[in-house]
Amino acid sequence: MIPMLQQIVQMLFAHRLRSLLAITAVVWGIVSVLVLMALGEGFYQINARQFSLLMSDTQLALPEVTSKPWKGRPARREISFTEPEFRLLEKQSAIKAVSVLYQKWDASVTDITGHTLPGYIRGVDNHYIDMRKIKLAAGSRNISRHDINRHSRITVIGWQLAQQGGLSIGDKLRVNGIPFIITGITRQSEGGMSMGREDNQVLIPSSTFTDLWSDKPVQVMVTPAPGISGVVLRKNLLSFFASQKHFDPSDKRAMWLPDFSQDVKFFTTLLRGIQLFLGASGAMTLAVGALGVANIMFLSVTERTREIGVRLAIGATPTNILVQFLLEGGMLVSIGTVIGVAVSYVLILLMNQMGLPDWLGTPVISVDAVLMALSVTVVLALLASFFPARRAANLIPVTALSARA
């Protein structure tokens, strides 16, 4: 095996140009697959992150206006949720967690010296941050149940607000003059993208919010218990609020329970489809690369027919010849693959450093992509070398020897 490999390296080196061409073909294919897949993955991730709420199983419930009369009450009543209902809702078996959301756009947010900051207030429960899949920077403390019960004056703020106000964990800011201690800062989303107003929010405990303002909740967010589907959850929520707020449970206008599942399905399919398309384009390029290798291997067999004859004449078995050519092809493809993967990583690194348009996200080479590219390459390499190798192995010594050198 070792002398075999040594011979093969010698061989490939003796035919430098040809080997180089074959390797280039493979490198080109691998780079196409990996870079295209990486772009697809980055695109998928940035979009998936932006629509993370859509894509989670969290259900929103927004109060609206009734459209039907019910048990002596007239239609067109405005519905609003109240705190005790949420506590009741939380106890339902179909429900894992509930968070209310209050919002105040016009509160004054200043730093400790009185400078105005562009923040706005959201009153939330302890589950909110998890439900929205918001990531916190190191050293942050989430709003806890305890904070809700104690009406704590603490806040978790968006990273952009923290940056603009030069605020860090442990600092204070003022909301309508009242000091709040910053216990947490959200983590900046990768790629430096600002995702709407979220990055300027000032999250405070819902109980503290209701102490300051008498606003009605804008929405409730509900996470279902394990095994509860969106359909069942929405039915549950509707009948719960219908009995609490006395409206017709068949009145679809009283509450808005958005169902994003179809959109999410469409959206993920679309994103995955784009990625698949990119991957397939790359795989095609790789296949062309493999054809190049096969072509060069056939050329090699034809050109070296006489050498094969010599080897057969001095005692090589057809298997020896087959293995030699398979290894030669395999070696070319392996070298090409290693270089291709390395080049892809460097290219992606460069792309990320140069900065790509935000909508493209951050391209990443996933392990899956590498494994896929590798398995495709192995199959193609075997196919590309097998047929030329078999042709070489089946030569009759005397015919091979009479070929032109």
Next chain:
Amino acid sequence: MPLVKLEGVTKHYESGDESVYALDDVSLIIYKGEFLSILGPSGSGKSTLMNVLGCLDKPTSGFYQLDDHDVSTLSCNQLAAIRNNKIGFIFQSFNLLEYATALENVMLPLVYAGVNIKKRRAKAAELLKRVGLEDRMSHKPNELSGGQKQRVAIARALVNDPQIILADEPTGALDSKSGAEIEALFSELHHEGRTLIVVTHDISLARRTKRIINIKDGKVVEDEILDRSSAIYRRREGD
């Protein structure tokens, strides 16, 4: 017991509507230690006979026995093994691997014989020394003269200690001086007791051999023993 036994060996080529008998009912017995030359006009079937003897080609019909083996019944791999360790083939055009050094070329049969690298090196070096090329071991064929190339090829043919050495016009591509050196080498090999079969147009080489076979149109037309003093031929007489 003979080393080589051919009985009614025929090689028949069909090209278009023309049919050629390159070998036509050839029967031949060769004993161990013989030094034999095959003569004949161009196209008479000398190379075809050598290729059959060297297991590089299969006869269309007939029986070929080499050292106990009925060659026509052997598989590809068994034939490869025979070519590897029973036969040493020397070609007119040397047939060395261009990208490998003299030493590597001589080592190659040992690679296929599965000999380890240390022994391979030692054995190949010993044989290159034997043919007088100890100072050319790491030269590639294109850095060697024709005579030197042929000596590398002879070293390669000898490296597995074959029972029979086949040479198809070994001096055909050489100038007379290099040719004479190769002839001398062949005589030495004969005196070492090796079996040599040489196809040649070269009368001086043929004269060194102990038996001359003449071929014409694929048939053995003459089989002449030159040196009846040697033990092999005395025994042969008794057959």
